[in-house]
Amino acid sequence: MAMILADKTWQRLRRIPPSYLVFAALLLTLWVLRPHMMNPNILGIFIRQIVPLGILVLGQLLVMRVRSIDLSGGGVILLINYYISSGLFPGASMMTFVAMAIATGLVIGTFNGVMIAKRRVSAVIVTLAVSIVLVGFVQYLSSGKPPGDVPAMFAALYNTKLLGIPTPVLLWIVLTLLMSLFLARTVFGRAVASVGENLSAAHFSGVAVERTVIVAHILAGLMAALAALVQTASIAVGSVRVGLDLPILAVAATILGGVVFGRGEGGVWGPFFGVLSFALLFILMTTLGVDEPGKLIIQGFIILLAAIFYGVRSAKP
Amino acid sequence: MKPSYLKWLLGQGSRQGLWSLPLFIALAIALGLSLTTQQFTSTGNLFNLITQAMPLIITAIGQMFVILIGGLDLSVGSVISLSTAILALGGPAYVLIPAVFLLAALIGAVNGLVVTRLNVHPIIATLSMQYIVLGVTRILRPVSGGTVPDIVIASVSGTLLGIPLPVFWGIAVLLLSWKLLHGARFGLHLFAIGGGIASGMEKVAHNFGVAERRNILLAYVTCSCFAALAGVFLAGRIVSGDPNVGLLFELDAITAVAIGGTQLSGGVGSLHGTVIGALVMALLANGMNLTNMSPFIQTTVKGAILLLVVGLQSRKKMGL
């Protein structure tokens, strides 16, 4: 019995996603090298910087658990940023913009979902193409009207705090909690796990497979829209270009968090700490004054080492 | 025999994926361009087109090898940049060119080892490799410049019997990759491994006695070496080393592979499809230039056509 118990603890230990380890290691390093930064206020500001990625990851992990992927987040963020900053809708209230953003996210998510689940086209390519179309659409619009300022109210809200926590960070935590409860406690969560594990078995169990995949994508679109709102509020100014690397980073954070295509051992908090690890890594390297090539190399090695550590530990016997 | 030929054309009853549709689209674009512009069909432009498409064709073929085993290599863009940086170090070609390929093979081998022996997801393994290689490239060559060996430049810009050399590059690359994919057991084993992975039977090929890990490793090495080859070609074209020349090229390569009907979940795909996919992308770029399309709408048009191509490629199974 003791042996079996020990075995179970070991099993569980082996499943700790690499992101927890990286996060702990980086936090420790920061604490040793820059103890004055270990202050909740300062950390709050740092975490706030990464919130858009964090929210995007919530959608990414959901679609990855149903063996899909969403690379359209960059385009959604750019489009929403554009129409908030372009002045194309003079006098629109903040709530109007929020509603428009959410509607955009839902429409794009639905489109992605239907293309992937109903038409069965390649998820990588269809979402990448959607992103390209959206970026292109913004470029087209900006030839008639380049983007300008973001209404001041967004920045004002971005800088508020609730319960001593920066509002964007609180939003992220709440969304993560909701997503975690949603996946762990609802019937939909079971459907997601089933579809990810075996699509036809899910079908034969009576799971509405296509609907599950579509809903996952709709939620991912919604998350991208929320990420866009936070991102827009944080930058106060319009842009014609966002990094296409944002969705790839979201995928990386998700995998580091222990969620891969079809499997979700890291749950929702694994990717959460994956995102936090990226934030800490950035801060650590910036405060240590690592130069650009050095940053790239260190970043590469840390992600790789964490993944190797996890990979070796969880290798099947 | 006849019906199976038709099936082959439609990509059915085989593992080649849906490549006939992109072929049709490529032909449609080409036809449209030759009707609407005078320059498109000029030999000069057609040779331009081949030259312009070559780096993508080469990189995409390499990428296809890892995609066939359900993998992905995000480090190819950095490998391309690194290759140009090394070639521009200044030195004899007979040292630099082997060095480029050795290094690329090493990078591919590390990718492959990390994926197969250390059990790391390919996206993570190759993304970290992308960062590391880009960092090293930036140290080697912080900004573009340097001198590329003359032979490299000549091999890209010269002609033989009045035919531009890139045409011969194309023929050589096709012969090499045809041999690897269809002429050797290697290619068949990649299909086997990929088919197993795609249908959730990871160990089946292994149980059949296929050296699974070694072949996966070799696929990553192949991919990296093809990227290096594209790097050599590009170095000859931009006549310098450049730390950013391969930036985001991995996405273009993956897109080209997918447009050609290869499935990202592994086990289904074809060489001709990949070449067609790369040609669709090159035709789009060339066509938009020739029709003087405003740069502000080019991205939309490119995205829309991609969307159209994949939108029509509906498959049986859901997936990446």
Next chain:
Amino acid sequence: DEVNLLDGVTARAEGNSTVEAGKFKKDPPWVIGMSHFGVNANTWTVQVAHESKAAAAKDKRISKFILLDAGFDQKKQVADIEDLIAQKVDAIIVQPVTSTSADASIAKAVAAGIPVIVHTGRIETDAFTTEIQGGAEHFGKVMGDFLVKELGGKGNIWVLRGLAGHPEDTNRYNGLLQSLKGTDIKIIVEEHGDWQYDKTKKVCETLYLNNPQVDGIWSSGADMTRACVDVFKQFGTPIPPISGEGNNGFFGQWIKDGFKSISAEYSPSQGAAGIRAAVALLEGKALMKHYDYNPPGWDLEKVKKYYREDLSANVWWPSELTEEQLKELYGVK
């Protein structure tokens, strides 16, 4: 007679040569092609495209103006120039993506008898016909000299650089190093903000929280200055002297918050200057091979004259767009 390409642009004094009159003379109508390094990189690059198009549209002898966008892709720029040659345009304007990648294709164009005008980015060979170069070193030095003067030759500064690996970034930075030579000013941190607002804001927040003690900030321009100023405002601390570039949003901020700054000039109308150079060559006028664009920096007085409250943050000054075009593109209600 002298051709006036742009205010502040002068023929280089040393090592210059003349493009003889009549060498590229051609009867109108003309087709002019332009290979832009990346239209949609940021709002400045967008404006260059608009300024170029507007200048071409103004000249009725130009029957067609073809603007190709390399999207910061070296490979694509090579292809773009090849495609322009294939279309047999009468002149090609090139904004090179890097200092070497387009050299071979530029030489190809010249060999095909097409004059090539290079601007907003140097290339390493002399293969072009004529060039107008806003000196990136000069730009960086104007900013650096300002800091040296403000700090009295000593102190600790942050350096905010643009896109790593981009020649413009390196050259502006080299200009700064020239200014700092022989002073006691120390660069305590050096970070790349990629000329973008969002990345720079993260960088500045991190730098500030790590160590707020800084005497001055050298920012390589674009949207980075605004981002960094916003960070200091957010923490409610005095804004140290910081360099900037001619952007309407930054101007408004500078006027409102009254910190110490300088605006280095790098006009998007260089796009128009390129068109004028092409026209001059096709008209058969004599041009010099090298033109420099090394204007002095702007102080608050000059900035106040240009600032337009009724336009959005993303206009770059000085501009040659007409009042209507400005209103249409950048007007805010």
Next chain:
Amino acid sequence: MASLVEMSNIAKAFGGSIALKSVSLALTPGSVHALMGENGAGKSTLMKILAGVHQPDAGEIRIKGERVTFARPKDAIAAGISTVFQELSLLPNLTIAENMFLGREPTGWLGTVDYPTMNQLAERALAELGLSLDPRTLVADLTIAERQFVEIAHGIKADANVFILDEPTAALNAADVEKLNRQIRRLRDAGKAIVYISHRMDEIFAICDTVTVLKDGELVGTKPLAQMTPDRLIAMMVGRELKDLFPPRATELGEVVLDIRDFRIDAAAKSFSLSLHKGEIIALAGLEGQGQQKLLRALVGLFQPAAGTVSKGGTTLPLPASAASGIRRLQAARIGFIPEDRKDEGLFLGLPVSHNITMALHAGRPSLALAKPYQREIAETLASLQVKSAGSEAPVASLSGGNQQKVLLGRYLAADMDVLLIEEPTRGVDIGAKSEIYKLLRRFTAKGGAAIVLSRETIELIGLCDRIYVMHANTLVGEMPAREATEHRILDAALVA
């Protein structure tokens, strides 16, 4: 005669669970050796060790007296051991020939794979098994029985001395089994050693010479089959006498629960009707591929018939049903469908047993509802089916084949359906468990349920069911009470039509 292969004192544990404790087995050339035991007894594990898939924790393997270790399957193949694994393991994206020759492709000039030769050899190998399949067909396009045959052809085509056949007949009908037996006899006569694993008693007695019985990972004994009777063999396996394999049939039937009217499989087929009563189990019998499976699959929308309606209780559902929602529509009407391919269509191999059992229960509720724990249902199902697993949180993949089948059945029994449509109720299930499953199905019908069953084992249909419909050429050609049915009568009915 000297042993060709000697496995002695083999032990193997997976994590904490012990699969084999000191098992020995000797194989002699020219003999067919049956390996028997309940589900999870360790048969497949023992054979996987011999095939190089698993490495033993203790014990040794000798071939012709020489000690060998197999680090990987390739080593075992090289030592002349060829295996047909229990779980279907062909690669769907390769052709028949490619699958058959994978890892040992004939090569020609410059190492090029010699496809013409390969296809020719494959075609010949298939022909020997009486199959006329084009070797260039993708395995994905084959039926499950065809795949099984390709797998067997692959196994016995190898240039090997030892052939392991792990439940090769689970997806075959009687006629196909006879084809296979001919090949096995041929191999035996050629002096090869053959290991034959099956849960079908008749096959064992028809073809094997020796039997080794395993129980809970331990060796019970090895006996010549000539000295055995089925009852003694069962007693050896199960540890007790099995009195009645089949439970008593229904004594009285309730009203009609499921009524299939004017059903026409395709335009060319004759239409027919059939009905199912409460408390009844009916069978669809006949030769392979005569429309039995199409009928069942048409009800869930996986096959599009030409015409027909199906009604349950008061509601009538027109056919064809939609492929996307057919299953859910049926489940909403409390009709469950249990697919035959448990690995691809049935189970979530990587997920816990509990998830596998409860998913159909969850699926019947709204997406946003809180998922119920269903602890009682899980415990009851595991207990009543006697599933052997390391707890309800163990992944199903770690269960033996037969236990996996029980979990699959358990899902639909737990889902509280009125009618079950079952493609293969006991595929790969040991005799003890079979009898349990039959009892469970009877208990299910006794409580008012009803079932339609397909099976390749005609004996099973006769023993388990109340009524047998015989199908031929996509239509019904006969109906008889199971009480009066014999294999012969069924075959007659199918052929006379």
